[in-house]
Amino acid sequence: MAAKLKKGDKVVVLTGRDKGKEGEILKVMPSEGRAVVGGVNTVIRHTKQSQGSQGGRIPKDAPIQLSNLALIDPKEGGPTRVGFRMVEGKKVRFAKKSGEVIDA
Numbered sequence: 001m002a003a004k005l006k007k008g009d010k011v012v013v014l015t016g017r018d019k020g021k022e023g024e025i026l027k028v029m030p031s032e033g034r035a036v037v038g039g040v041n042t043v044i045r046h047t048k049q050s051q052g053s054q055g056g057r058i059p060k061d062a063p064i065q066l067s068n069l070a071l072i073d074p075k076e077g078g079p080t081r082v083g084f085r086m087v088e089g090k091k092v093r094f095a096k097k098s099g100e101v102i103d104a
Contacts, residue, residue, distance in 0.1 A: 005035060
């Protein structure tokens with residue numbers, strides 16, 4: 001199956017405690033169906049001090065389900081679904097809300 005969301009995409013969270021927050025995808029884990037989004041789903045990791053790093057409570061972005069994310073439309077700015085079409089013999093993603101091609 002083709003990837004509808006990729007690293008570097010601007011997305012908005014649809015459900016959960018971070019509903020409405022926007023961020024950029026930092027990492028996608030397709031086998032788990034999850035993605036790490038900057039500034040979203042932040043958890044506190046309690047870390048023991050070691051030789052190389054300071055210990056304490058370190059904030060970390062946890063993975064979030066791909067189904068809870070929607071791409072931000074490049075033209076209209078709101079959440080949109082993603083489709084695929086052929087442009088000049090090349091398969092590209094497009095925003096279903098505005099019809100704008102995402103990756104040219």
